[in-house]
Amino acid sequence: MKFFTKFGEYLLMLKGMFSRPENPKMYWKEFMHQCVEIGIGSLPIVIIISLFLGGVTTVQTAYQLVSPLVAPSTIAQIVRDSMILELSPTVVSIVLAGVIGSKIASELGNMRISEQIDALEIMGINTKAYLIMPKIVAALLMIPLLIALSAILGIWGGRMAGDLSGILATDIFDIGLRQNFSPYNVFVSLVKAYIFAFVISSVSSYYGYFVTGGALEIGRSSTTSVVVSCILILVCDFAVAALLL
Amino acid sequence: MIEIKNLKKSFAEKTILHDVSLTMDTGKCNLIIGSSGSGKTVLMKCLVGLFAPDNGSILYDDLDMISMSVPERKELRQKIGMLFQGSALFDSMTVEQNIKFPLDMFTNIRHREKMKKVNEVLDRVNLKGANNKFPSEISGGMKKRVGIARSIVLNPKYLFCDEPNSGLDPQTSLLIDELIHDITHEYNMTTVINTHDMNSVMGMGDKVIYMYMGQKQWEGNNKELFYAKDEKLAEFIFATDFMREAKELHLQHGNKEQV
Ligand SMILES: Nc1ncnc2c1ncn2[C@@H]1O[C@H](COP(=O)(O)OP(=O)(O)OP(=O)(O)O)[C@@H](O)[C@H]1O
Ligand SMILES: [Mg+2]
Numbered sequence: 001m002k003f004f005t006k007f008g009e010y011l012l013m014l015k016g017m018f019s020r021p022e023n024p025k026m027y028w029k030e031f032m033h034q035c036v037e038i039g040i041g042s043l044p045i046v047i048i049i050s051l052f053l054g055g056v057t058t059v060q061t062a063y064q065l066v067s068p069l070v071a072p073s074t075i076a077q078i079v080r081d082s083m084i085l086e087l088s089p090t091v092v093s094i095v096l097a098g099v100i101g102s103k104i105a106s107e108l109g110n111m112r113i114s115e116q117i118d119a120l121e122i123m124g125i126n127t128k129a130y131l132i133m134p135k136i137v138a139a140l141l142m143i144p145l146l147i148a149l150s151a152i153l154g155i156w157g158g159r160m161a162g163d164l165s166g167i168l169a170t171d172i173f174d175i176g177l178r179q180n181f182s183p184y185n186v187f188v189s190l191v192k193a194y195i196f197a198f199v200i201s202s203v204s205s206y207y208g209y210f211v212t213g214g215a216l217e218i219g220r221s222s223t224t225s226v227v228v229s230c231i232l233i234l235v236c237d238f239a240v241a242a243l244l245l
Numbered sequence: 246m247i248e249i250k251n252l253k254k255s256f257a258e259k260t261i262l263h264d265v266s267l268t269m270d271t272g273k274c275n276l277i278i279g280s281s282g283s284g285k286t287v288l289m290k291c292l293v294g295l296f297a298p299d300n301g302s303i304l305y306d307d308l309d310m311i312s313m314s315v316p317e318r319k320e321l322r323q324k325i326g327m328l329f330q331g332s333a334l335f336d337s338m339t340v341e342q343n344i345k346f347p348l349d350m351f352t353n354i355r356h357r358e359k360m361k362k363v364n365e366v367l368d369r370v371n372l373k374g375a376n377n378k379f380p381s382e383i384s385g386g387m388k389k390r391v392g393i394a395r396s397i398v399l400n401p402k403y404l405f406c407d408e409p410n411s412g413l414d415p416q417t418s419l420l421i422d423e424l425i426h427d428i429t430h431e432y433n434m435t436t437v438i439n440t441h442d443m444n445s446v447m448g449m450g451d452k453v454i455y456m457y458m459g460q461k462q463w464e465g466n467n468k469e470l471f472y473a474k475d476e477k478l479a480e481f482i483f484a485t486d487f488m489r490e491a492k493e494l495h496l497q498h499g500n501k502e503q504v
Contacts, residue, residue, distance in 0.1 A: 019315075022319075022350055022351065023349070023350050023351065025349075026349055026350050110336075111335075114331060114333060114336070115329045115331055115333035116333050116334070116335055116336070118290075118295050118329065118333065119327070119329060119333040119335075121295065121322070122293055122295070122322055122325055122326075122327045123322060123323070123346075123347055123350065123351075124318075124319045124320070124321075124322030124323040124325075124351075125350060126319070
């Protein structure tokens, strides 16, 4: 029962975002600000985890492929496909749910508790449109870019790890990279990226915007928003894989 | 003029406002007094539409706020200024940006004119030079004053102040009272103020409404307070020896004048 109430509230929040902006210039400014917060703010962590994900995938795939019948260049193929299809979109999104999601939820939660949202409402501003919409649109723009970057860095990290650990030379890796490449995988990866971006930004906005109580609840709801986003990401990940692959 | 008819509000079975009916006059400071927890803030939030009342109507110059469409309500709100009990400043913005925000959002005037307006209101609340401080860097009283500056920067028709001078020293408090009183008369605004400060009540109570346990217990002005027969009100106003002595003196003085 409670689930349906919450889900209804969530849908109403999304519907409430659509209204004519009071002043498009201010909305644009807020959107740009959010792009910087979301994109640049989480760039370092995305770079670090992507490099390591690629590296670990190379080493572990080589460890599991013991048969002499399999060409070493296959390792590169596996690294490429797992980065693009699963590791970059899903793992990076789960990390971003923690980084971006908790930031959005606590920012909005703080604004709610300290009555800043009420103050905006009193001025005649649609706070759902002004505070939530720019965050979701910025996430839809920046998170897929981060995920694309992550896939590239992951593959590069794998290539480097293979070279450094002596598992396979970069020229063999490059051959493998070009074997059986299917652009469809990139499409699936992008579908995932957009879905996850929407989940992260809208779920955390919901939990932040509707906080009630005191400072303690801000922390609690930002944790809840991360947990819920992570579960939804995994569920959607499975659904996309089942439907599109 | 704001007319409130049969307003009722409850939170989860607990009734906070029981059938409140009153009018707030234009060009006057309408003071709502009452002890802590008597429902002043809830009443004010119902008035501005932050809480939806269970029952009753709220008329802003004959326009019913509750049955308004969303765009109509937005339009009305641009004529409303409100100071919150906790100031509610945007903490990611400096003092200057806070005050400039309504101008940025709702006007198309040039930057230079905006800055002129910002500095003008900052000056009025005695905060010249605090432009680039963040809310976390200023005292509670200063936050209150920035909150007032932000709420009056668009020259609202209706001004709501929730305890404008709690936490301020008597001098600044007086300054804020005078400011609110002056702009109310200058721009013929409808001003509603929640307060428990007796100095404010005596100083600018063009109209005083006493709330007791979610009901309007008494209504009048600061002159009539001394002669009010209501026991609850007398207990609230003349709680201190100082106020009782002031009353005695006032009554003696008043009687002499009459003789
Ligand atoms: N959002 C809310 N949910 C539930 N109860 C509330 C809510 N806001 C206020 N109340 C209750 O309403 C009553 C009146 O509160 P209100 O804030 O209006 O008092 P007040 O007269 O403004 O007091 P003070 O002078 O201390 O500010 C209190 O008993 C409070 O517990
Ligand atoms: Mg109050």
